[in-house]
Amino acid sequence: MNEPSVQNAHSFLEIRMESIGGLGANLAAKILSESGVLRQGWNGWYAASYGSEKKGTPVKAFIRFAPPEVEIRGTYPVDEPDVVAVFHEALLRSPSTLSGLRPGGTLVVNTKRSPDEVRRQVKRADIHIACVDALGIAHREGARLNTAMLGALCHVVPQLDPNAVRSGIEEVFSERYAHLLDANLRTFEGGLAQVREAQGTGGDASGLDKAPQSRVSPVLGYKTQWIGGAIPSAGNSVARDLSASRQGFIPALDLDACIHCAACDQVCPDACFVWESRDNGRGRVFQYLVGIDYQYCKGCQKCVVACPTHALSTIAESDAYVLEHRVAHRLHEREVNIR
Template structure:
């Protein structure tokens, strides 16, 4: 087996990759496949591991991969802080500056997004000065090919890296996914092919952009650094958390004209998304559904299941960037000036978001 030549390495002699995702999109498996790919099919030494919380699905997930020449040992097993290749699996993560931590002039960034980053937008402003940026509509491709976002991103990152052969990617897919899910192998291979072919490089104006340092100093709270009175303002609450990143491509689309204001959606919703206020319906004074707080919607689609008149239907979120009935929670004492990018999601537990049936109440 001929060894692949790494285009760039750090001072330790490693080529480093970091995957930023939310649980449920397959970044953990993608990281494992990239690690095995280097060892089995590219003649390199490699190491990979992932980092995620106890809830995993819907919460932040990171995967780390290191490559080096076969004659060298990998003796570093800490998280990747200065990636040569950064893969971002969900476009909601682009809003977070910390996602790009450690990126520099040697870094290649691959994003799953359908947005045109060449147009002026807030998301593009978060991208630091890097070597180049690639985008791929992985969500759209996965839906069309009945595959997964992780295999589409795997193909896209192979193309963007410039040294990972597509033939080797297909082989690791056949070995890893073909053995466990032989019935979906052709779909996954098609997802890889389209990700490889449809990823595109975007030209961004990097004037004034700087590198985002990966170093962060922290210190214990004391009388000089603790909040006044010793009150911890960061208590365990998700009331100002933006759960948008937990939605895996779909959201409840509200058809106001069909709604009979029965309240079943509000009863089924675990996150107080529906905003009912006093109003009039068919000549009677009653509580009327005035909209949805999509900040708190994590995309479990329970409301879609219980709606008796199909006033709530499953919609593809990328097709509705401006949600007509978006209404922030009116029961909050105050509406936050900003929502924190977060997303605990204990309901969506599927391995695939593309099937329609539910397994044990969890798979969508």
């Protein structure tokens, strides 16, 4: 039996998944933990923490493994993980994402970037960094990226048996989503095979700052909250933080193919479509679609399905594309400037 190595004072192997709602971290953690317990004979525990039900909100999933002779009695979050798996690279902007990652630990990131580029961003010389284009693999195979992340984890964590996790994926998808099984198995294999890695110094920070190893507490608690429970910073709309509101896909608009029928606008849950009144050339004023305000788009793709002319199509999210093609709602712009 391949036992979890003694990674910390409690003989645990601890993994934390950092994700946003809709990317499947909770299911990935469930598959991984069940595979360890049921197929590799370990003791194991998992839990997930998330906010509201809306897709796009931050999600953390915690997995703790121990050899069969070591009991796991605590159900506390994984604060000092051996492995952190980041499902959306924009989360790296938050210092809390790598909080507590042990010197010599492993960071797995869903990104097209190289491990050296990620290392420069996170400023950790002492950790092993593994990059996988999980979104690209999932997009090609028609699945969600969570199984690609499981493949990458099996690649970089020697204790994890790919066969055990493969069987876990087969069991979950055969029971509930049989039509997605093959795509998810291919996505898992892609993640397993397409990891790019760079070793760290295993404890020598070499002039780079280590991330603080502490649990990040919420700024507001029962003693410090605003009167009436008011939220003083209204999400990411004003700050234009494009990180946590998307799932990896966005709609692209081809205005040449658009007939301005508004079918997209009727299904969009976040009023992302921007219109302007123009003369139709025959003396009447019509509403014309001019673009998408990506600031509010969560990538649900309802508009793409609704569009009768294929003027809308699904593409992989990129900050550069969003910034270049965003058409801002003018009303909201005025409101922002007034503040």
